[in-house]
Amino acid sequence: DARVTQTPRHKVTEMGQEVTMRCQPILGHNTVFWYRQTMMQGLELLAYFRNRAPLDDSGMPKDRFSAEMPDATLATLKIQPSEPRDSAVYFCASGWGGGGQETQYFGPGTRLLVL
Amino acid sequence: AQSVTQLGSHVSVSEGALVLLRCNYSSSVPPYLFWYVQYPNQGLQLLLKYTSAATLVKGINGFEAEFKKSETSFHLTKPSAHMSDAAEYFCAVSGYNTDKLIFGTGTRLQVFP
16 A cells, blocks of 8 residues: 655754655655645645656745755655744645646645744 | 635534535636545545546545536535544645645534434
8 A cells, every 4th residue: 555654753843943854755656745734824835846856836935945856755845944833734745747637645744843 | 716615614413414515616727626534643635536527526435526517616425424534624626737736724524423
């Protein structure tokens, strides 16, 4: 049963520290999405990649967030420096990017708390 | 521009009762519509999707949804609620010209015995 995996599942850090979240997409999927979920804002798309190239990162605060795909099996989302307002659940999703009708498969999320 | 509106942030039903979760969409292109379910402390899981084939779409766990263009709606139903259906449900819209999913604010379903 192929699944998207995310590490760590939980992260508690102090303001100003660097946070790195990792995602392993489903093998064969060529599109990777990063979402943030908060009570106030709901689910927000931060960025997404196709064939490892960034297609859209307009939802991401550029000054402190960065997203990369070092290879086809790993996507990373970094926050530096972290702030309390970054506390949220961060989801990675992958899919076969054939257009808007394709299903996105979500990982279990990384629950981040910035103190 | 695309958007979805989910009416009712919380819905409570008794076990065995009909489940109806409402979703209305706005889209400048023919939409693709999705329902995802999120169980506590888990990621989202696809329940069903409409991609311009049959207007009545059947999904997992006995759920179905009907695309009604005249009403710009895609409501989710299940004839008989089960305790295990308690979760948060998200409606989402996309289109042929984008990979992005635009999610609604979610509806939390509670099922009482």
